[in-house]
Amino acid sequence: MSHTITFRPSGVRIRCRPDQTIAEAALEQGVVVPVSCENGVCQICQAPRLSGDFRFRNELGEAILEQDNQVLCCVAYPSSDAEIDMPDVFAPYHKAEVSLACQVRSVTELPGNVYRAELLAPAGKKVDFWPGQYLMLTVDTRDGEQQLPYSLASAPGSMTGADPRTFELHIAAGSDTADQVIAYLKQAIIARVTLPFGDCRIHPDYVKQHKQTPLLMVAAGSGFSQIKSLIEGVLALNPLQEIHLYWSNKNRDGFYLADLPLSWAQTFANFHYHPIIEQHSDGWNGRAGWIYQVIHEDFTDLSQAQMFACGSPNMVYGTLDQLQPLGLSQSNMHSDVFAYAPR
Numbered sequence: 001m002s003h004t005i006t007f008r009p010s011g012v013r014i015r016c017r018p019d020q021t022i023a024e025a026a027l028e029q030g031v032v033v034p035v036s037c038e039n040g041v042c043q044i045c046q047a048p049r050l051s052g053d054f055r056f057r058n059e060l061g062e063a064i065l066e067q068d069n070q071v072l073c074c075v076a077y078p079s080s081d082a083e084i085d086m087p088d089v090f091a092p093y094h095k096a097e098v099s100l101a102c103q104v105r106s107v108t109e110l111p112g113n114v115y116r117a118e119l120l121a122p123a124g125k126k127v128d129f130w131p132g133q134y135l136m137l138t139v140d141t142r143d144g145e146q147q148l149p150y151s152l153a154s155a156p157g158s159m160t161g162a163d164p165r166t167f168e169l170h171i172a173a174g175s176d177t178a179d180q181v182i183a184y185l186k187q188a189i190i191a192r193v194t195l196p197f198g199d200c201r202i203h204p205d206y207v208k209q210h211k212q213t214p215l216l217m218v219a220a221g222s223g224f225s226q227i228k229s230l231i232e233g234v235l236a237l238n239p240l241q242e243i244h245l246y247w248s249n250k251n252r253d254g255f256y257l258a259d260l261p262l263s264w265a266q267t268f269a270n271f272h273y274h275p276i277i278e279q280h281s282d283g284w285n286g287r288a289g290w291i292y293q294v295i296h297e298d299f300t301d302l303s304q305a306q307m308f309a310c311g312s313p314n315m316v317y318g319t320l321d322q323l324q325p326l327g328l329s330q331s332n333m334h335s336d337v338f339a340y341a342p343r
């Protein structure tokens with residue numbers, strides 16, 4: 001039986017099989033743990049035990065745990081879930097957090113009361129993130145300075161060939177906070193952002209690993225912003241990837257970049273676009289209903305699929321629950337909701 005090892009303070013987790021030391025499991029899963037001798041001698045891999053039980057490949061590991069409560073990762077086999085204190089251990093594909101003062105190049109109103117803000121990083125800086133990640137935007141509001149999360153609504157220029165200093169955000173107006181953000185950006189010359197954040201993202205190895213896997217991209221309303229970034233990234237890495245975009249809105253005005261998915265469908269043979277509105281109405285020729293109902297009509301087995309979902313916690317968990325009988329689970333579904341609204 002495998003056990004979970006959690007590294008503190010980063011919170012990075014790995015799964016460790018019974019035949020693997022912590023160092024071996026970390027290496028296999030792309031997590032960098034310092035190792036040198038790999039035999040319990042140099043002690044470069046030792047870390048204080050916070051919890052959990054271990055057995056060891058040699059007596060050096062036993063002795064150090066007993067004397068100093070330190071775990072030598074190169075010779076330690078966990079016999080329960082465990083936590084160890086090892087700073088500077090990061091998840092695979094971790095990108096360093098940076099703060100940038102960016103020029104606000106434009107704020108454009110799109111259909112459906114959504115605004116697109118285009119920002120430009122300072123000269124000599126590129127905006128480094130993975131498709132699907134988000135940033136924190138610093139905004140002066142009536143309640144003082146606030147940091148608010150927004151999805152990066154484009155893939156990084158280093159992947160798509162666009163200017164690596166530019167990026168865009170989509171902001172749905174209508175709430176007090178969003179209206180203040182839009183008003184702030186309209187008059188701002190410079191906006192401060194900190195990035196990147198979020199594990200609901202893709203990287204080259206992910207796309208390589210899933211090149212034969214259908215990717216279901218599910219967006220509700222302006223959740224399309226994150227999904228747009230993901231799709232742009234996937235198509236840049238593998239133009240032949242099978243992608244199904246399910247974009248749901250209350251009514252047709254919500255499709256604020258309606259032509260973009262149509263152009264993807266025309267350009268990329270394996271891209272399939274499914275616009276959905278909640279209830280049929282006059283002049284709508286597309287599909288209607290809950291997102292999961294429409295996906296149910298298209299798929300009988302999702303056990304080999306991967307899904308990315310951006311919308312409210314209700315939408316994300318509702319879709320997961322309703323599609324579980326088809327083989328969807330939290331391990332093949334990706335959403336920031338799992339991190340900010342766990343259940």
Ligand code: FES
Pocket residue numbers: 034035036037038039040041042043044045046072073074075
């Ligand atoms: S790598 Fe030397 S003791 Fe673990």
